[in-house]
Amino acid sequence: MVNSQKAELSGGRGWRRACDLGGTLILWGYFTIGFVLFFAPAYLAARVFARDTARAFQRLNRRFYRGFFRLLGRLAPAQVWRVDPCIGKIRGAVVVCNHVSYLDAILLVAMLPRHTTVAKARLFRIPIFGRMLELSGYIPASSAHGQGARVLARLEALPAELAEGNNLFVFPEGTRGRENAVGPLHRGIFKLARSLRVPLYVLQVAGTDRLFAPGRFAFHLTRPNTVTLRQLAVFTPEMVLGAGSARALADRVRDLLERPADIDGARASVAEEG
Numbered sequence: 001m002v003n004s005q006k007a008e009l010s011g012g013r014g015w016r017r018a019c020d021l022g023g024t025l026i027l028w029g030y031f032t033i034g035f036v037l038f039f040a041p042a043y044l045a046a047r048v049f050a051r052d053t054a055r056a057f058q059r060l061n062r063r064f065y066r067g068f069f070r071l072l073g074r075l076a077p078a079q080v081w082r083v084d085p086c087i088g089k090i091r092g093a094v095v096v097c098n099h100v101s102y103l104d105a106i107l108l109v110a111m112l113p114r115h116t117t118v119a120k121a122r123l124f125r126i127p128i129f130g131r132m133l134e135l136s137g138y139i140p141a142s143s144a145h146g147q148g149a150r151v152l153a154r155l156e157a158l159p160a161e162l163a164e165g166n167n168l169f170v171f172p173e174g175t176r177g178r179e180n181a182v183g184p185l186h187r188g189i190f191k192l193a194r195s196l197r198v199p200l201y202v203l204q205v206a207g208t209d210r211l212f213a214p215g216r217f218a219f220h221l222t223r224p225n226t227v228t229l230r231q232l233a234v235f236t237p238e239m240v241l242g243a244g245s246a247r248a249l250a251d252r253v254r255d256l257l258e259r260p261a262d263i264d265g266a267r268a269s270v271a272e273e274g
Contacts, residue, residue, distance in 0.1 A: 016222040016223075019221060019222050020218050020219060020220060020221050020222055021218055023075040023076065023219060023221040024217065024218045024219045024221070026071070026075060027068070027071065027072060027075065027219060030067070030068055030071055031068070034067075035064065039060065039063075039064050042060055043057065043060055043132070046060060047135065053135050054116075054135065054136055054137030055114070055137075057132065057135050057136040057137070058114060058115055058116070058136055058137065059113075061109050061136055062109055062110055062112070062113060062115075065106045065107075065109050065110040066110045068106065068110075069107070069110055072219075072221075075219075075221050076211070076219070076221040076222070078221070078222055078223060078224045078225065079211060079221075079225050079226075079227060080225070080226040080227070081226075081227050082226060082227070082228045082229070082230070083111070083228075083229045083230075084203075084229060084230040084231045086231050087111050087112070087203065087229060087231055088111050088112070088113070090112060090167055090201055091114070091165040091167065092162045092163065092164075092165050092166065092167065092198055092199070093162070093167050093168075093198050093199040093200065093201050094162075094167075094168050094169075094170070094189070094192070094193045094196060094198055094199070094200050094201070095108070095112070095167055095168065095169035095170070095200075095201045095203060096169070096170055096171070096172050096189060096200065096201070096202055096203070096253060097169065097170075097171055097202075097203040097204065097205055098171070098173065098182055098203075098204055098205060098257045099171035099173050099175065099176050099205075100176055100205060100206070100208055100209040100214075101176065101205075101208035101209040101211070101212050101213070101214060102176075102212060102214070103208040103211065103212050104171065104176075104205050104208055105117065105171070107205065107208065107229060108169050108203075111229070112167050112169065114165055114166045114167060115166065115167045115168075115169055116136070116137045116138055116139060116154075116158075116161065116166060116167070116168050116169075117138055117139070117168065117169050117170065118138070118139045118140075118141050118168075118170050118189075119133055119138050119139070119140065119141060120140075120141050121140040121141055121142045121143070121144040121145045121147045122144070122145055124140055124145065124147055124150075125145050134150070137154065137157075137161075138154075139151060139154040139155070139168075140154075141174075155192075158196065159196060162196060162198050168192075170189045172185040172186050172189050172190070172250070172253070173185060173186075174186050176209075176214050182254060182257045182258050185250045185253060185254050186250075187246040187247055187250050188246075190246040190247075190249045190250045190253070191246040193240055193249070194240055194241060194246060194249070197237045197240070197241070198237060199234055199235065199236055199237060199240075200234070200235040200239075200240050200249075200253075201231060201233075201234050201235075202231070202232040202233045202234075202235070202253055202256050202257070203229060203230065203231055203232065204228070204229070204230055204232050204256075204257055204259070204261060205227075205228065205229050206226075206227070206228045206261035207225055207226050207227035207228055207261070208227055210223065210225045211223075211225055211227060228261050230261075232256045232257070232259070233256055235249075
C-alpha cells in the first residue's frame with residue numbers, strides 16, 4: 001500500500017516535470033522562433049517606415065509580450081492572475097515596482113501601452129538585442145560601456161515624452177529581491193521623479209518568482225500559484241515634492257512595498273488588460 005502510494009506520487013511528480021519542461025520549450029520557442037517568424041518583419045518595417053521608431057517599437061514590444069502571456073495562460077491553467085485594472089490606464093507618470101523575477105519587466109511592458117524603462121548598461125552591448133533596446137527608447141542604467149551620451153540624451157527627452165503620455169517604469173531595488181524581502185531602494189529614481197514633476201505610481205508584484213524562479217530554465221507551469229500586480233499608491237507631483245528629500249520619498253515607497261501582497265484583489269488576465 002505504502003509502496004503503491006509512493007509510486008503514484010513519484011509518477012505524478014514525473015508527469016508534472018514533463019509538462020513543465022514541455023511548456024517551457026514552447027515558451028522559449030515563442031521567444032526565439034516565434035519572434036523571428038512573426039515579429040522580426042514587423043520590427044524591420046517599423047525601423048524603415050515609422051516616423052517615431054521608439055513609439056512603434058514600444059507598441060510591438062507590448063504586443064509581443066502580451067502574446068507571450070496569452071500563451072503562458074493557456075499552458076499554465078494552475079496560475080491565477082490578479083491584475084489591477086487601473087494599471088493599464090496609467091499615462092504620463094513615473095512608475096516604481098518591487099522586483100522578484102525576470103518576468104516582472106516584461107509584465108509591465110505588456111501592461112503599459114506607452115513606456116520606457118531603465119536597463120543595465122551591459123545589455124546595450126549585446127548584438128541585435130542591445131540595438132532593439134536603443135530603438136525602443138530604453139535608458140541605460142549607467143554611463144558605463146560608452147553609454148554616457150545615450151543616458152544624457154534620453155534623460156533630456158523624458159519631460160516631453162511624459163507630457164505626451166509616455167511612462168517611465170523602474171525597479172528601484174536595481175536587482176531582484178530574495179525571499180520576499182524588499183531590497184534597498186536606489187534614490188536616483190526618486191530624485192528624477194521630483195525633477196520631472198509628474199505623478200509617481202507605486203506598484204507591487206508577487207508570485208512571478210514562483211512561476212519562473214531566478215536562475216532557472218524551466219517555468220513551474222503546473223504548480224498552483226497566484227500572480228498579483230496591484231497599484232499601492234499614487235503620489236501627485238505636489239505630494240512628491242512635499243515628501244521632503246528623495247530619501248524620505250524612498251522610505252515612504254519602501255514602507256508601501258513591504259506590505260503583504262493582496263491575493264484577493266482585482267482579477268484579470270494580462271491579455272485582457274489595457
